[in-house]
Amino acid sequence: MYLYLIRHGIAVDLDPLTVDVTASDEFRSLTKIGRKKVAQVADRLAELELRFDLMITSPLVRARQTADILLDKQLSYKLEVSDRLKPAGTLESWLLEWKARSNNISTISTVALVGHEPNLSEWAELFLFGRIEGKIILKKGGIIGLKFTDNFKIGAAELACSIPPKYLLS
Amino acid sequence: MYLYLIRHGIAVDLDPLTVDVTASDEFRSLTKIGRKKVAQVADRLAELELRFDLMITSPLVRARQTADILLDKQLSYKLEVSDRLKPAGTLESWLLEWKARSNNISTISTVALVGHEPNLSEWAELFLFGRIEGKIILKKGGIIGLKFTDNFKIGAAELACSIPPKYLLS
Numbered sequence: 001m002y003l004y005l006i007r008h009g010i011a012v013d014l015d016p017l018t019v020d021v022t023a024s025d026e027f028r029s030l031t032k033i034g035r036k037k038v039a040q041v042a043d044r045l046a047e048l049e050l051r052f053d054l055m056i057t058s059p060l061v062r063a064r065q066t067a068d069i070l071l072d073k074q075l076s077y078k079l080e081v082s083d084r085l086k087p088a089g090t091l092e093s094w095l096l097e098w099k100a101r102s103n104n105i106s107t108i109s110t111v112a113l114v115g116h117e118p119n120l121s122e123w124a125e126l127f128l129f130g131r132i133e134g135k136i137i138l139k140k141g142g143i144i145g146l147k148f149t150d151n152f153k154i155g156a157a158e159l160a161c162s163i164p165p166k167y168l169l170s
Numbered sequence: 171m172y173l174y175l176i177r178h179g180i181a182v183d184l185d186p187l188t189v190d191v192t193a194s195d196e197f198r199s200l201t202k203i204g205r206k207k208v209a210q211v212a213d214r215l216a217e218l219e220l221r222f223d224l225m226i227t228s229p230l231v232r233a234r235q236t237a238d239i240l241l242d243k244q245l246s247y248k249l250e251v252s253d254r255l256k257p258a259g260t261l262e263s264w265l266l267e268w269k270a271r272s273n274n275i276s277t278i279s280t281v282a283l284v285g286h287e288p289n290l291s292e293w294a295e296l297f298l299f300g301r302i303e304g305k306i307i308l309k310k311g312g313i314i315g316l317k318f319t320d321n322f323k324i325g326a327a328e329l330a331c332s333i334p335p336k337y338l339l340s
Contacts, residue, residue: 048336128305135298136329137317147307159306162332166218 001152002160003127004052004112005120005144006070010034011062030065037141037165038066042073044168045143052076053107057114058085066141067114076112085115091123091154120144124162130155141165171322172330173297174222174282175290175314176240180204181232200235207311207335208236212243214338215313222246223277227284228255236311237284246282255285261293261324290314294332300325311335 011028030038055076057067063085071079084094094113113120121136124144138144145160181198200208225246227237233255241249254264264283283290291306294314308314315330 044337129299129303133299135327137331157305159332161307161334161337162329163337164331167214167331167333167337 001108001148002110003146003148003152003157004050004110005124005138005146006066006112006114007117007120007138007140007142008058008060008062008066008114009038009069009141011140025060027061029061034062034140035065035069037169038069039073040170041141041143041165041168042070042075044170045070046073046075050075051110052078052112053110054078054080055112055114056080056082056085058087058089058116059083060086060116063114063116070112070114085113085119087116087119089115089119091126094123095154124157124159126154127157128155128159136162137164138162139164141168143168171278171318172280173316173318173322173327174220174280175294175308175316176236176282176284177287177290177308177310177312178228178230178232178236178284179208179239179311181310195230197231199231204232204310205235205239207339208239209243210340211311211313211335211338212240212245214340215240216243216245220245222248222280222282224248224250224280225282225284226250226252226255228257228259228286229253230256230286233284233286240282240284255283255289257286257289259285259289261289261296264293265324294327294329296324297327298325298329306332307334308332309334311338313338 009030011030014024052075055067057063059081067079084097117138121138122132124136125133127146142164144162146157147160148157179200181200184194227233229251237249254267287308291308292302294306295303297316312334314332316327317330318327
């Protein structure tokens, strides 16, 4: 099984005049250049025939918009939303949710998660090493690919790729 | 400082009739498809304006030929050969050699090493974590990028990228 961790594209800054900062962070949308870069990354990945059997996104607007672009480019035909991919989510809580749907897991060989930093690079390190090292740089619009040969669990992954967006732009 | 670890391209198999297997491994050359893929990777990296202040290659033919293609594509203007990058070389021995030339190091901000597996992915893990984890997949013609912010030493790197060649082919 392959798991791809994709960070959302460049989003607008928080409006300093907004009173409820927490709410406003959830609604930050991609900038024009952020949308353009994500679309270029998606085009390149589609050209390379990368496809996800399932894509799961954080509900935050900048992540959903990123996932929608990947969907538009037909990198996947199936998109779900999970609160576990919010910035406050933990890998353990997402894994519990994932296992609860186990009746459908066996047919899924390639999954993409669209979310936030530092979560995604930390999840990658947990899948690779069983601990967080804080060593993997994941830029906005970047992608980490993990390969699981036998078991899909913490500590069982190999690093297939870690690609900054600039290597995927046209 | 950035350190890029580049694995040689696809090489011809060992001739099973060769008596001296050790010698013959040193002289294995890139296949036609190996040359072509390395040239495409080099073209793409040049297009992305990646440049190395210095490139150091293993003396084995398949590595030298890979480095020569990168040089032809003007990814660097300076190529050296180091026995420390042979399959039997260790990171510690290469670091000793590197420090011995320290009078020139301060002007070098981007270095590429062209060599072999499992050495290069293990060196990457040593630079990242201080130990070998055996978790990074580095395919022939692939590239690992390490970023050193303060010190150039074991355990001090961050992973800037790990890119299989297919993401760099045209």
